[in-house]
Amino acid sequence: MSSTVENIKKQYYENYADICIAADSIVEDLKSFFTTFQRAYLLQIKQYPLYRFESRVKSWESIADKIERKEQYRDVTSLHDLPDIIGVYVIVELDEDVDKVIKLFEREKSYLLQHSHVTSLEYSPTRHENGKLSHHYDGIYTLKGRNRLEKYNFEIQVRSEVENLWSNIEHMSFYKNRTKNRNDRILNRLKEHSYNLLLQADDVLSILRRERMKNDLLDLKEKMTEALENVFDGIKIRDIEAISDYLYKCLALPFDSVSVEELEQMFTAAARVEKEQIDRSLQSFQPGSEHQRLYEYLIANMSLSDEIILKIGLSVAEPRAAIEYLLSSMEEARCKNCGQWLNYADADFFAAMVEMRGDFYCRTCAETLLKYCTVCGSILTTEKVCRKCARKGAKDRRRHRLINSTGK
Structure with missing residues (x-):
């Protein structure tokens, strides 16, 4: 083990108690924030919240493993260079509730920064190997410590109960055994099938x-x-x-x-x-x-x-x-392509298009996805010509055939 990693390990164990206190404090501030806005963002039914919190402090074994495996952490010199020593999970009841939490963070982040010890919060979504978007926030939590301000990097993950269950199963059964199972196609098929079953449970x-x-x-x-x-x-x-x-x-x-x-x-x-x-x-x-x-x-x-x-x-x-x-x-509509929340005036217009029925798009994304009739320029429903022009063309062809046959 290098001297740098040894130094980080020493920092970790010397500050472990303070890190645990910071993790609990982050959860308490988030609870207060959610309580303030849970009615406005429909995160409760009757008087019951649709969310709960969990937190964890990453073990030293996991930190050392990450430094060894990941290229972006090879040059770290301090514990403060690592972004997710503290992990906080906002776990909602159903997948449909995840968007409500994302909307809350997007729109009320300034309130959180003003009324808590969270001093920075940036949205950092990632795409999971199963194709599903994973919602992460990287944050900084600032507390007054021994005669100075202590800053703690933390990560928030927003996920449903089903996603949380799958994450725990995957972490214990697959992640810890990644070397042995990396090329096991049968295992990957079983993973995919198991995840799909859990998604059906959410439905x-x-x-x-x-x-x-x-x-x-x-x-x-x-x-x-x-x-x-x-x-x-x-x-x-x-x-x-x-x-x-x-x-x-x-x-x-x-x-x-x-x-x-x-x-x-x-x-x-x-x-x-x-x-x-x-x-x-x-x-x-x-x-x-x-x-x-x-x-x-x-x-x-x-x-x-x-x-x-x-x-x-x-x-x-x-x-x-x-x-x-x-x-x-x-x-209640969100652009399927870029994730922007839409006004009904835009959402209704683009939801009515046959090729996009059931999905919503902002104007910018919709204009790149929609296809237009090559004859009149209206939005296409099928092929390269709209139905009106297709019917008109068919009628013109029948008339020409009739004229030609009469002329003969």
Whole structure:
């Protein structure tokens, strides 16, 4: 072992206790951050969060192995040169929840940097060998130590329960035995098959969640309909749908036992909120650049359910979460190609194209992927000519054949 590696090993064991404390502190700061925004980013159902945290401090054996195997670590001279001594895992219930966490980090990172000891956080996605994108963040955590500021490099991984289970299985069964199994094609086939089975399990759990929510909401809507109609005029089915979804996802109510009278009391308190309070709340809200158009649309086209949701948010002292919920419910599409979150105005346009049905693309990516009719320039559905031009061409050919046959 070289003198440099020996020096890093010495640093590791001398600072191990402080590193463990830093790992616990990072988790506590992230818990506080997630609690602040979990309603706005739909990371809870009823009062239950859809995420949990795990942390680990890399063992010295793993560090030494990484320095030996990986070219980019051959020149390290200090423990601080290694990016992932501390690892934090944000583990969400389902794969569909991963995007919610990524969206939270992307949009609220400045809040995290301002209100925690995290001083740097950079998104660093990698492509797994199975083709799936792995979501990583490289960060720096700064704590005041012995008469100076101590900086700790850490890594956040965002993954679903199924991905976490697979990662643990793969790490123990394959990663630790990589030399022996590197060229074992049968083993690789089994790995792929096992991973696909776990993904199917995630799909089944997603269906179960939707069914669970549907059953819960049926009971909630029955109680809500009576309570809303007793307080607000002009309530329609679509308003009940929107408000019940907001209550279910954003408020910590005892849904299993809440009564019509309790819901009516909550709506009565909300009805006392004046329009001026809503206006002030909206004016003080600072949307991100990706939300600006949706924010302006919300103000100009506020529905009755939007207004009631904002009144409820103000009455329970959570106006920001209510506004974030409305903006998030308006924008659920993401570009399949570059990952950019889209406004519905763009997403609807490109989702309607036959060759892209079921997927969403931003304008830049869509323009590079769409094909156009060589005759009229409209977007293609099949072949090189659109159906309208194809029908017109067929009609012209039939007419020419008829003229030719009559002329003969």
